[in-house]
Amino acid sequence: GESVGLHLPTLSVQEGDNSIINCAYSNSASDYFIWYKQESGKGPQFIIDIRSNMDKRQGQRVTVLLNKTVKHLSLQIAATQPGDSAVYFCAENIGYKLSFGAGTTVTVRA
């Protein structure tokens, strides 16, 4: 079946650098996308969302880009900090369901 997936399972980034986490989705009917952050031992925490009628949305230090032509979603984190170390999931929303990818583990090097 159709699902959301991430390009890379791990990402190591130097503190202060920008991070880019990628996600490919396959369901063109998806109308809403969310990025979640999950720290060890905790549940996923909402970071930012974007609707399918948008191609970019900015939050505090984070930007989500949506390219519907190639079914690609990315999360950019500016000036990555040690507290950004976590697993990041993209999820696509069809109706009331969220379909999650496997996640990218981001490790911030001091």
Next chain:
Amino acid sequence: GAGVSQSPSNKVTEKGKDVELRCDPISGHTALYWYRQSLGQGLEFLIYFQGNSAPDKSGLPSDRFSAERTGGSVSTLTIQRTQQEDSAVYLCASSPSAGGPGEQFFGPGTRLTVL
């Protein structure tokens, strides 16, 4: 304000035993979800409750799994005759959205270990 809470935080059980996992959603949220997260994996949808409507049970992996939601609030996920492959983190989420796209608020999860 209070977020989604789950109990217990950890549960160790022996193969063949039944377990009950509890979820207290955010007050006023009409939608409640259960997910399963195996080690290093994404979240697998299990079941969805919306108000008084019949739940969407399409994600339950076997008939050993069941869930109920009493009074439109607290939910219990029951796993009967547990197997080792049931070991995972079980996450509950609630949402104020009534059937449309929207943010889901997650609890901390219950880590289930079946020996």
